[in-house]
Amino acid sequence: MPNVSLTVNGKAVSRDVDTRTLLVQFLRENLGLTGTHIGCDTTQCGACTVHVDGKALKSCTVLALQVEGKTVRTIEGLADGEKLHPMQEAFREHHGLQCGFCTPGMIMSAVDLLNRHKSPSEETIRHELEGNLCRCTGYANIVKAVQAAASAPRG
Amino acid sequence: MYPFAYHRATSVDNALATLASAVDGKLLAGGMTLLPTLKQRLASPSDLIDLAGIADLNKITATATVVSIGAMARHAEVAASEAIRNVLPALTQLASLIGDPQVRNMGTIGGSVANNDPAADYPAALLGLGATVVTNRRSITADDFFKGMFETALDAGEMIVRVDFPVPRRAGYEKFRNPASRYATVGVFVAETSGGVRVAVTGAAPCVFRHKDMEAALAKSFSAAAVANIKTPATGLNADIHASADYRAHLVGVITQRAVTKAIG
Structure with missing residues (x-):
């Protein structure tokens, strides 16, 4: 089996993998990082969204081997110890989740969108979150949470 | 899989040599179509050859006359390119409407063009602008490139290196999106170029096509009103659970008018 070496949440990791291993499988099954969820497994729902070299992508549609040498950040890599990332805090504060299944992907996409849009309008937030589905249809509070995080001081 | x-x-040479030595190899660009296809077991290539590590294959350059986009340029890179927006904003706008942000961070122009999905966006831009597809061995005009549903002029063992778009006087792209897949139910790219007006329609038929009646009308008067009464025959158009052929034919008219309005700005 080929080897893949990359950085995940600041730690260097290296594993032998079947060529077919998807990034999301690698994270969940090889590294035990189950915060990244598999929702639809068809590139639609966005529950599996992680950052690779700072950009959001759907880890159910990327081979682990494609991220050789790259830097991956998952939902587990956002908080600073016990201190939640401002986006996580905003989702908690504004009740931006109902069942919570879509939340890790939603938060990773929201962080990516704030990296690219400093003060996004509600329309921009909704357009930018098109790759993430919430089956509880809790979008109103998700958008509110992202708006709150956008206007909060950022470190 | x-x-x-x-x-x-x-x-590029290394990729093609590996492809040639494989029993049934496939080039992997962004993988946004290929990986879902493999996951559904609709294809079983013996080898995948990942192009992402090839230097300079994602290069974007833009002058007053030509926008040149490397095959591995991601949709997000095209959408965010100031250099392209300055001379051809219709193209950055088109790229910003493909899929969703995560898909745009992976999907590439070369992959999209080589796949020639009947509902993809880029084929409309290539055909609407009269672009040239540059491969490892030749240049192919967009008019000769798109052959049919998922069919192109590419030979086995040939690979897209970049796409060159001539900068038009003005251009506009409008898309009626399938709300779930965000592919075009109907998408129309309109361009007024030095060689005349070009209108390319995607999503409506098995393959992107030029709408000659619209082009002739717009050549006389480049306005939405000029194409308002041009009918598109439904014969041969796509029909599925999302839209009948008649509905798509109607949409071609409406969307063309909107694209013209956008081009006029």
Whole structure:
């Protein structure tokens, strides 16, 4: 089996993998990082969204081997110890989740969108979150949470 | 997925040599179509040759006359390119409407064009602008490139290196999106170029096509009103659960008018 070496949440990791291993499988099954969820497994729902070299992508549609040498950040890599990332805090504060299944992907996409849009309008937030589905249809509070995080001081 | 061997190409020549030595190899660009296809076991290539590590294959350059986009340029890179927006804003806008942000961070122009999905956006831009597809061995005009549903003029063992778009006087792209897939139910790219007006329609038929009646009307008067009464025959158009052929034919008219309005700005 080929080897893949990359950085995940600041730690260097290296594993032998079947060529077919998807990034999301690698994270969940090889590294035990189950915060990244598999929702639809068809590139639609966005529950599996992680950052690779700072950009959001759907880890159910990327081979682990494609991220050789790259830097991956998952939902587990956002908080600073016990201190939640401002986006996580905003989702908690504004009740931006109902069942919570879509939340890790939603938060990773929201962080990516704030990296690219400093003060996004509600329309921009909704357009930018098109790759993430919430089956509880809790979008109103998700958008509110992202708006709150956008206007909060950022470190 | 069925088992496959995985290779990281180091150059275009290396990729094509690996492809040639494989029993049934496939080039992997962004993988936004290929990987879902493999996951559904609709294809079983013996080898995947990943192009992402080839230097300069994602290069974007723009002058007052030509926008040149490397095959591995991601949709997000095109959408965010100031250099392209300055001379051809219709193209950055088109790229910003493909899929969703995560898909745009992976999907590439070369992959999209080589796949020639009947509902993809880029084929409309290539055909609407009269672009040239540059491969490892030749240049192919967009008019000659798109052959049919998922069919192109590419030979086995040939690979897209970049796409060159001539900068038009003005251009506009409008898309009626399928709300779930965000592919075009109907998308129309309109361009007024030095060689005349071009109108390319995607999503409506099995393959992107030029709408000659619209082009003739717009050549006389470049306005939405000029195409308001031009009917598009429904014969041969796509029909599915989302839209009948008649509805798509109607949409071609409406969307063309909107694209013209956008081009006028």
